Amino acid sequence: MTPALRPLEQALSAGATLLVVYGDAAPLVEAAMARVREVVEPTVGPPAFNVSVHRAGEVDGIEAFRTARTLPMMGSRRLVLVKELHLGDDPFFEAAAAYAESPVPEAVVVLSGAGFPKVKKGSKDWRQRLKRAVGTRGLWLELSAKNVRADQYACEVASGLGKQLSAADGRLLVEVLGDDLARIRQEVQKLSIYVGDAPTITADAIHEATAALAEAAIWDLTAALASGDADAALATLHRLQEGGDDPRRLLSMVAWQARDLLRMHARLRAGMSDSAIRGQVRMRPDVFRAAKKRMAERGFPHPGVMMGRLAKANLEMNSHRAGADRILERLVLDLVAAR
Helix, strand or coil: CCHHHHHHHHHHHCCCCEEEEECCCHHHHHHHHHHHHHHHHHHCCCHHHHEEEEECCCCCCCHHHHHHCCCCCCCCCEEEEEECHHHCCHHHHHHHHHHHHCCCCCEEEEEEECCCCCCCCCCCCHHHHHHHHHCCCCEEEECCHHHCCHHHHHHHHHHHCCCECCHHHHHHHHHHHCCCHHHHHHHHHHHHHHCCCCCECCHHHHHHHHHHHHHHHHHHHHHHHHHCCHHHHHHHHHHHHHCCCCHHHHHHHHHHHHHHHHHHHHHHHCCCCHHHHHHHCCCCHHHHHHHHHHHHHHCCCCHHHHHHHHHHHHHHHCCCCCCHHHHHHHHHHHHHHCC
């Protein structure tokens, strides 16, 4: 078990009925919720009657606490799970604090999410208020990615899937992927399938699988950009996003490929042969053909236009309220349409 989840295990063993589990380590928060269900759900009687899931950000999120105070049906207690704590509003947190000050023994209530709403001028600090209300009556557990060693987490995920991943290869995986826990979990799951019946995820498997998957996807995106195929470009981008890549990392990959396309265009205009260009610009054959066709038919954006759009996207990712993923999608569509 991940050391960060040991307090949860202790609380469950002690029969805790009020748990607040939150933090930016999303995979650990999800694992905590799964563990609560695994331990508590078999004890509540018919799940259809006594297990309910709510979302703090929804209009009826406050209903979670009314449900907790309702006597269980054909069982000894209820399990009430509340997700997306970070989206709760003032009425929700008022109800949560009131419940925390007087929880009922017939219900196990778990509040989870990425964190708490940002404290603005004139608004209440719900994190502190709820923490005071919970006091010693329940578990207050913050799961922060900065407190988790990504390489150890990778090994733990592999072990949970019945595979061995050495400490050294766990570190290698982090070097290849970065320390985003969600992405590490997803890639270890893929690697466990990639190695098949083999009991160990080796360094060779890590290099082969992660490099092949990432390179194939980014070349597919480049091909779509080169040919001006908006549907294919967005589909490939979404595939990369689903892989857990940070939008800023994907932006850097798009920028790298855009530079290669610009280098190719400059050499075509200079009259260089295809073989000479491919000797200087590394590019998959189908991508080269698609790019050459587009450049012949409709030209290619001026480097200043192309790099300007990349720079603008980079700036907006740090400030625009649309979110980094939406900014990246707009950039890809702009690059597809650019002339």
